[in-house]
Amino acid sequence: MIREPYVNAALLAALLIVPGWAVWVDEPFTITLATRAVIFALAAVGLNIALGLGGLVSLGHAVFFGIGGYAMGVLASHAQSYTPLYDGAFTIEGTKSMPVIWLVAALASGLAAWLIGALSLRTSGVYFIMITLAFGQMAYFFAISWPAYGGEDGLSIYVRNGFPGLNTLDPIQFYGLCLGWLCLALWGYARLRRSPFGLALDAARQVPGRVRAVGLDPRRLQLVALVISGAVTGLAGALFADLNRFVSPSMLSWQMSGEIMVFVILGGVARLCGPVAGAVFYVLMEHWLGGISEYWQIYLGLVLLAVVLFGRGGLIGLICGRGRPDA
Amino acid sequence: MSPVLLAEQILNGLQSGVMLFLMAAGLTLIFGVMGLVNLAHGSLFMVGAFAAAAVAGATGSFLLALVAALAAAAGAGAIVEVLVIRRLYARDHLDQVLATFALILIFSEGTRWLFGSFPLYLDIPPWLAGTVMLPGGIEYPAYRLALIAVGLVVAAGLWWLNARTRLGIQIRAGENDREMIAALGVDIGRLYTLVFAIGAALAGLAGALVGPIQSVQVGMGEPVLILAFVVIVIGGIGSIKGALVGGLLVGLTDTLGRLVLPELFALITDASGAATLGSAFASMAIYILMAGVLIWRPTGLFGARA
Numbered sequence: 001m002i003r004e005p006y007v008n009a010a011l012l013a014a015l016l017i018v019p020g021w022a023v024w025v026d027e028p029f030t031i032t033l034a035t036r037a038v039i040f041a042l043a044a045v046g047l048n049i050a051l052g053l054g055g056l057v058s059l060g061h062a063v064f065f066g067i068g069g070y071a072m073g074v075l076a077s078h079a080q081s082y083t084p085l086y087d088g089a090f091t092i093e094g095t096k097s098m099p100v101i102w103l104v105a106a107l108a109s110g111l112a113a114w115l116i117g118a119l120s121l122r123t124s125g126v127y128f129i130m131i132t133l134a135f136g137q138m139a140y141f142f143a144i145s146w147p148a149y150g151g152e153d154g155l156s157i158y159v160r161n162g163f164p165g166l167n168t169l170d171p172i173q174f175y176g177l178c179l180g181w182l183c184l185a186l187w188g189y190a191r192l193r194r195s196p197f198g199l200a201l202d203a204a205r206q207v208p209g210r211v212r213a214v215g216l217d218p219r220r221l222q223l224v225a226l227v228i229s230g231a232v233t234g235l236a237g238a239l240f241a242d243l244n245r246f247v248s249p250s251m252l253s254w255q256m257s258g259e260i261m262v263f264v265i266l267g268g269v270a271r272l273c274g275p276v277a278g279a280v281f282y283v284l285m286e287h288w289l290g291g292i293s294e295y296w297q298i299y300l301g302l303v304l305l306a307v308v309l310f311g312r313g314g315l316i317g318l319i320c321g322r323g324r325p326d327a
Numbered sequence: 328m329s330p331v332l333l334a335e336q337i338l339n340g341l342q343s344g345v346m347l348f349l350m351a352a353g354l355t356l357i358f359g360v361m362g363l364v365n366l367a368h369g370s371l372f373m374v375g376a377f378a379a380a381a382v383a384g385a386t387g388s389f390l391l392a393l394v395a396a397l398a399a400a401a402g403a404g405a406i407v408e409v410l411v412i413r414r415l416y417a418r419d420h421l422d423q424v425l426a427t428f429a430l431i432l433i434f435s436e437g438t439r440w441l442f443g444s445f446p447l448y449l450d451i452p453p454w455l456a457g458t459v460m461l462p463g464g465i466e467y468p469a470y471r472l473a474l475i476a477v478g479l480v481v482a483a484g485l486w487w488l489n490a491r492t493r494l495g496i497q498i499r500a501g502e503n504d505r506e507m508i509a510a511l512g513v514d515i516g517r518l519y520t521l522v523f524a525i526g527a528a529l530a531g532l533a534g535a536l537v538g539p540i541q542s543v544q545v546g547m548g549e550p551v552l553i554l555a556f557v558v559i560v561i562g563g564i565g566s567i568k569g570a571l572v573g574g575l576l577v578g579l580t581d582t583l584g585r586l587v588l589p590e591l592f593a594l595i596t597d598a599s600g601a602a603t604l605g606s607a608f609a610s611m612a613i614y615i616l617m618a619g620v621l622i623w624r625p626t627g628l629f630g631a632r633a
Contacts, residue, residue: 130556138614145607301432308426
C-alpha cells in the first residue's frame with residue numbers, strides 16, 4: 001500500500017505536468033479537458049466539506065454550482081450590454097472582472113446554502129437527501145421558467161472575463177487560475193479538517209449526542225459546513241461558466257448534483273485528494289469511452305457499480321487501503 | 328376563471344396525484360421495509376412505459392400492454408434486486424445513492440440502445456377514447472377518469488395487502504424487526520425480492536398508464552422520481568397512507584398553482600409580468616409546500632416521530 005500523501009503529490013504533479021506538456025506540443029484541447037477536470041475537482045472539494053467532514057449527503061449541490069454560474073452570467077451579460085443590473089436609489093453595474101464575479105458567486109451560493117441548510121437540517125438521513133434534491137429541482141425549474149436571463153436557452157457571453165495581469169483567453173493562463181483555486185481549496189480543506197471547528201464537525205457526524213453534551217450545537221456546526229461547502233462549489237460554478245462562456249439551467253440539474261457526488265465517492269469520501277482523483281478519472285472516462293461508444297454511460301454506470309460494491313473507499317482507498325482515512 | 332375550468336383542473340390534479348401515488352407507494356414500501364434509497368425507481372417507471380409501448384405496437388392490445396409493463400418492471404426489479412440491490416441493504420445511504428445512480432445510467436443508456444433516442448407513442452385504447460359528461464356539465468376525458476379509478480383501486484388493494492394478508496403481516500414485521508421475523512422462519516431474502524418486485528411493478532404500471540398522455544422516452548422517469556420523493560417527504564417515509572395523501576396534495580398543488588398563481592399575480596402587477604411570475608412560482612409551488620410541511624412536521628404528515 002502506498003501512503004496517501006505520496007498519491008496526492010503524484011496527482012497534483014500530474015495536474016501541473018500534463019498541461020505544461022500540452023503547451024509544449026501545442027494541444028489546446030488537452031488543456032481544456034484538464035481545466036474541466038480541475039473545475040469539477042474544485043466543486044467536489046466543496047461538496048467533500050459537507051459530505052466527508054460533515055456527513056451531510058447533499059444531492060442538491062448543483063444549486064450552488066449553478067448559482068455560481070449564473071452569478072458570472074448575469075454580471076457579465078449586463079456588462080457586455082452596458083445595462084445596469086439595478087438602477088434605483090443607487091446603481092449596480094455588471095462587471096467583467098473575475099475577482100468581483102468570484103466574490104459575488106461565493107457570497108450568493110453561500111447565502112443559498114444557508115437558506116437551504118436552515119430548512120433541510122431540521123431533518124437528517126434519507127429525508128435530508130431527498131430534500132436537498134427537491135430544493136435543487138426548485139432552483140432548476142425557476143431558472144427554466146424565468147425568462148429574464150435566457151430561461152431554458154441559457155445565457156452566453158462573447159469574451160471570457162478578465163483577471164488583472166493575465167490574459168484569460170489563453171487556455172493555459174486560465175488553467176493556472178483554476179489550478180490555483182483548487183490548490184487553495186485543498187489547503188483550506190486540510191486546515192479546516194484539523195481546526196477545532198473541523199474536529200467538532202467530525203464529532204457531530206459520529207456522535208451528535210456527545211457533541212451536544214459538551215455544549216456545542218451539531219446543527220449549527222453542520223450549517224456552517226454547508227455554507228462553506230456551498231460557497232466553494234459556487235466558485236467552481238463561476239469558473240465553469242467562464243470556461244464555457246455559457247451558463248444554462250443544466251448546471252442546476254439533478255444530474256449535475258449526482259455527478260459532483262460521483263466525483264467525491266469515486267475518488268474517496270473524506271480524502272483530501274479524493275475529489276480530485278474522482279473528477280480527473282471521470283473526465284478521462286467521459287473522453288475515452290465517449291470516443292469508443294455512443295452509449296458510453298453504460299460503461300460508466302458499470303464502473304461506478306463496481307467501485308461501490310467492491311472498492312470501498314474509492315480510488316484513493318484502493319491505492320492506500322482502508323475505507324475512510326479517519327475510520 | 329370559470330367553475331367548469333376549475334373542476335377540470337381539480338380532476339387533472341387528482342389524476343396526476345394518483346399516478347404519483349403509484350410511484351411513491353413503491354418507493355416508500357421499499358424504504359420502509361429495506362431502508363433503501365432507490366434512485367433507480369424512475370428507471371422502472373420508464374421500463375414499464377417502454378414495455379407497454381412495444382407490446383401495444385406489436386399486438387394493438389392495451390390490456391396486453393399493461394400486463395407486459397407489469398411483468399417487465401417486476402422482472403427487471405427482481406433481477407436488479409438479486410444482482411445489485413441486495414448487497415446494498417447493509418450499506419449507508421451514500422453507497423445506495425451512488426449505486427442506484429449508476430443503475431439509472433445503465434437503464435437509460437440500455438433503453439436508448441434498444442429503442443433509439445426518438446420518443447415512442449402509446450395510444451389511448453379506443454374503448455377509453457373520447458370524453459365523459461360529468462354532472463355539472465363538465466366534459467372530461469374518459470381515459471384520465473379511468474386513471475383516477477385505477478389509482479384508487481390500487482390504493483385500496485395495497486391497503487388490503489398490507490392489512491389483511493399474510494404477506495402484509497410479514498412486510499409490516501420486516502419494517503419493525505428483520506432479525507426477529509427471520510428467526511420465525513420467514514425467508515427474509517425472498518421477502519425482500521418480492522417487496523422490491525411489487526414496488527417495481529407499481530412503478531411500471533404508472534409508466535404504462537401515463538404513457539398515452541405523454542411521450543414515452545428515455546429520461547421520462549427522473550422528473551417523476553423527484554416528484555415521488557417530494558410526495559414521500561410530505562407524506563412521511565414508510566407510510567402508504569402518507570404516499571396517497573402526499574400524492575394528491577402534490578398533484579393538486581401543482582395543477583391548481585399553474586391555474587391560480589398567474590391570476591393572483593395579476594392583481595398586483597401587469598398581465599405579462601403576472602404570467603411570468605405566476606409560471607415561475609407555479610413550478611416551485613410543490614417545493615414550497617414541501618418546505619412548509621417540513622417546518623411544521625420534520626418527519627412528514629404520517630411519518631414516525633423521530
